[in-house]
Amino acid sequence: MDYExxxxxxxxxxxxxxxxxxxxxxxxxxxxxxxxxxxxDFSTPWHIRQAGIQTLEKGKTWYSPNAGFAALRQSIxxxxxRRFSLNYDPAHEVVVxxxxxxxxxxxxxxxxxxxxxxxxPSPSFVCYSPLAQLAGGKAVPLVTRAEDDFRLTAEALxxxxxxxxxxxxxxxxxxxxxxxxxxxxxxxxxxxxxxxxILVLSDEIYGELTYGAExxxxxxxxxxxxERTILVSGFSKAYAMTGWRLGYCCGPQPIIQQILKxxxxxxxxxxxxxxxxxIEALDNGDEDVAAMRAxxxxxxxxxxxxxxxxxxxxxxxxxxxxxxxxxxxTGLTSEEFCRRLLQxxxxxxxxxxxxxxxxxxxxxxxxxxxxKHIREAxxxxxxxxxxxx
Amino acid sequence: MDKLLKLLDTNARLSNAELAVMTGSTExxxxxxxxxxxxxxxxxxxxxxxxxxxxxREYVTAIIELRVTxxxxxxxxxxxxxxxxxxxxxxxxxMSGGYDFSIVVTGRTFKEVAMFVANRxxxxxxxxxxxxxxxxxxxxxxxxxxxxxxxxxxxxx
Numbered sequence: 001m002d003y004e005x006x007x008x009x010x011x012x013x014x015x016x017x018x019x020x021x022x023x024x025x026x027x028x029x030x031x032x033x034x035x036x037x038x039x040x041d042f043s044t045p046w047h048i049r050q051a052g053i054q055t056l057e058k059g060k061t062w063y064s065p066n067a068g069f070a071a072l073r074q075s076i077x078x079x080x081x082r083r084f085s086l087n088y089d090p091a092h093e094v095v096v097x098x099x100x101x102x103x104x105x106x107x108x109x110x111x112x113x114x115x116x117x118x119x120x121p122s123p124s125f126v127c128y129s130p131l132a133q134l135a136g137g138k139a140v141p142l143v144t145r146a147e148d149d150f151r152l153t154a155e156a157l158x159x160x161x162x163x164x165x166x167x168x169x170x171x172x173x174x175x176x177x178x179x180x181x182x183x184x185x186x187x188x189x190x191x192x193x194x195x196x197x198i199l200v201l202s203d204e205i206y207g208e209l210t211y212g213a214e215x216x217x218x219x220x221x222x223x224x225x226x227e228r229t230i231l232v233s234g235f236s237k238a239y240a241m242t243g244w245r246l247g248y249c250c251g252p253q254p255i256i257q258q259i260l261k262x263x264x265x266x267x268x269x270x271x272x273x274x275x276x277x278x279i280e281a282l283d284n285g286d287e288d289v290a291a292m293r294a295x296x297x298x299x300x301x302x303x304x305x306x307x308x309x310x311x312x313x314x315x316x317x318x319x320x321x322x323x324x325x326x327x328x329x330t331g332l333t334s335e336e337f338c339r340r341l342l343q344x345x346x347x348x349x350x351x352x353x354x355x356x357x358x359x360x361x362x363x364x365x366x367x368x369x370x371x372k373h374i375r376e377a378x379x380x381x382x383x384x385x386x387x388x389x
Numbered sequence: 390m391d392k393l394l395k396l397l398d399t400n401a402r403l404s405n406a407e408l409a410v411m412t413g414s415t416e417x418x419x420x421x422x423x424x425x426x427x428x429x430x431x432x433x434x435x436x437x438x439x440x441x442x443x444x445x446r447e448y449v450t451a452i453i454e455l456r457v458t459x460x461x462x463x464x465x466x467x468x469x470x471x472x473x474x475x476x477x478x479x480x481x482x483x484m485s486g487g488y489d490f491s492i493v494v495t496g497r498t499f500k501e502v503a504m505f506v507a508n509r510x511x512x513x514x515x516x517x518x519x520x521x522x523x524x525x526x527x528x529x530x531x532x533x534x535x536x537x538x539x540x541x542x543x544x545x546x
Binding site: 034037 | 410
């Protein structure tokens with residue numbers, strides 16, 4: 001059979017994730033320090049695991065309501081109100097999804113029509129543009145630059161808006177750069193959006209992981225923004241619950257109603273055990289989040305300082321758990337740098353280009369690793385740089 | 390400074406420069422704080438955790454439960470000090486529960502440790518009974534995994 005002809009051409013034309021590629025290459029070598037992984041090295045805190053185990057012991061293994069258990073949606077609403085001053089009606093404005101990823105996909109499919117333009121800051125996580133395109137839209141990259149601390153600027157946004165612009169993706173705190181949008185930066189974006197019909201997908205999965213003096217602010221908390229924002233978040237990063245596959249999206253009822261329909265037909269309901277555990281996480285997990293955040297912060301300081309001492313300029317990441325140093329001093333492309341570093345020193349990092357063309361000249365380095373690993377990686381990168389200077 | 394102490398507790402070989410970076414402090418302040426802790430006895434020593442099973446050294450460890458009759462004036466203190474002074478004794482703790490002291494003793498052979506218990510510990514005036522348990526395998530020591538190599542099973546996304 002001529003599969004090429006039979007398959008969805010948009011999907012066939014979509015490249016697989018570039019993060020995955022280097023991870024797989026690293027897996028074939030011995031003694032590799034792989035700083036490629038974007039998930040916590042902590043296990044889910046015990047009391048959260050236990051909450052899941054207890055429901056299994058009691059035999060609570062059925063489907064949940066399509067939108068997720070009412071108790072979990074209530075906990076999500078309470079949490080968003082407590083932490084970010086956001087108000088959502090748990091009955092109509094919250095859907096529990098299979099990870100933040102499903103929530104992103106559902107949002108695109110619910111709002112993007114044929115030919116609609118989706119503005120995607122770049123560099124950013126790999127899924128937005130492919131999913132926007134598979135939903136029938138056209139992904140338009142919005143370049144963010146090191147000199148702007150990798151923030152989305154009002155100018156860049158204004159310049160990209162056309163009559164076809166449907167949705168702006170706001171992926172902050174950002175993977176891969178670690179950039180955050182503080183309230184004053186969000187206000188500039190809000191000023192551009194106010195009075196337009198442009199919707200916002202605010203991916204706040206790293207919202208708990210910020211390290212500056214100021215905590216995360218959601219664009220939905222600014223005047224006139226709530227009604228246009230679909231907030232996407234989840235449990236993976238803050239509570240070290242990646243494998244439980246649980247996230248959520250919140251927004252105005254007319255949008256959430258459509259998202260719920262997609263979720264109902266495509267997924268039915270998010271994993272039941274994970275939902276019970278997530279209630280415990282939201283209601284009693286603040287201390288765990290604080291402890292993990294403090295640990296990431298130590299590592300963040302160590303690794304950023306390490307790169308700077310090696311002569312690699314490194315923007316100060318204020319969120320998530322990545323740093324994004326420049327490889328310019330080597331004269332190598334990102335891809336070449338990563339390939340040679342892996343082959344010669346057995347250290348795996350991800351080329352910035354995996355997150356958009358404008359990631360050229362940078363690498364994404366995860367610090368979800370022990371201090372021992374980070375020190376060893378920095379030592380090896382130092383040796384590598386000596387060969388190129 | 391609690392954070393600094395925790396970092397040292399995990400890895401005593403971090404340099405003052407690294408510790409300063411990680412805690413957002415200065416090298417000078419870190420050095421001063423550590424010196425103060427050393428002086429006050431908050432930090433007692435810096436040692437490597439050696440897995441002797443991976444070396445040629447003959448090495449056994451026993452945990453000994455000791456029941457004693459406290460001395461009239463000094464209580465448990467005098468006995469504890471006597472036992473603690475012996476170099477075979479790695480640790481000694483005063484315990485709640487079914488016995489009084491838990492003693493960790495190391496030696497080259499089972500026999501050597503058993504003889505230490507028979508000749509030195511059991512003959513102390515105040516000792517009522519001993520129970521010696523030899524360590525067969527060490528899985529974890531001071532938060533460090535010994536038995537299994539830790540493998541990173543995470544996937545890269």
